[in-house]
Amino acid sequence: MVRHQPEGLEQLQAQTKFTRKELQSLYRGFKNECPSGLVDEETFKSIYSQFLPQGDATTYAHFLFNAFDMDRNGSIRFEDFVIGLSVLLRGSVTEKLRWAFNLYDINKDGYITREEMLAIMKSIYDMMGRYTFPCVKDDAAFEHVEQFFQKMDRNRDGVVTIDEFIETCQKDENIMSSMQLFENVI
Template sequence: MLPLTYWLFLREDSVEDDFELSTVCHRPESMDKLEEQTKFTKKELQVLYRGFKNECPCGVVNEENFKTIYSQFFPQGDSSMYAHFLFEAFDTNKNGSVSFEDFVFGLSIILRGTINDRLNWAFNLYDLNKDGCITKEEMFDIMKSIYDMMGKYTYPTMQDDIPREHVESFFQKMDRNKDGVVTIEEFIESCKKDENIMQSMQLFDNVI
């Protein structure tokens, strides 16, 4: 449902345990404050920060760098469009950059949030124009970006109409009142009734 949203920041690196940036462009909140605001422990935040600092020494990541980092996980395909959608979901204040705080707040929801929290975050990812509903074109853009990202694992065996077929299946299941759009209420209700979706979301529990 949300492929590899925690990217490479979960890896351990042999860097210092301090919470300082060698090149300070953005100084994060204190560990204590972030621990209060997220569902991570201080040790987990330190692990996350090591990876973030390693990839983003200035303390923030812009969209192009985000795409470059994300592409390392999917060298077999083109992850740029999906990374664009994901970047916009993490960039909650819409300033064109993702700080460590932005990253851990989003990650806290994805990995440790309630089912409703996670589903709301996923809905926001799919609702590309942020108008409160998901259209077939928005879902198609998301599906297409995922297939492009998977690259050789789906092409050339995948036919061009497969993403569209998945969108039709999605809407048949979730568009309860058949008005051509999926609202947050329809999305959450349908996901909670789908055993596969619920199981996939539980895979992220305690991943760090």
């Protein structure tokens, strides 16, 4: 079995907004779930699905895995995980928005298309489960994507660039308040 040794704590501390103690705690949890020091996609899906038992988190977990798998080698190293987590939990608004853009840009071409956005939205609705209240209509994901593109695709070229994404999100109060939700969770 391939084992991965993470970079030194000092280097990770410099790259993240976590303290030494927090990094040690995160590493213990990571190693407990993934003794090899690497997480493959199936393990990631399994772990992630435990948090959302009411729906099917498989597809969303796939997209999330790809956002964390920075070097695209099919596994997440502790460093990848902790750097992404640092951005999500303690990053600036712009850093969080860049991370979110990366999640939605499935093929990593620098643009979000309607198809990419729809794939992500459908996976989110699947993850929420059929038994959410109020009930989610079948065409809700499509409607959500259409609203998203109305706001974001400023030049009407059918794709959303990182600049369009960040600028629009920063002007939207609902998006901005949801970005603040997870700060300092750990």
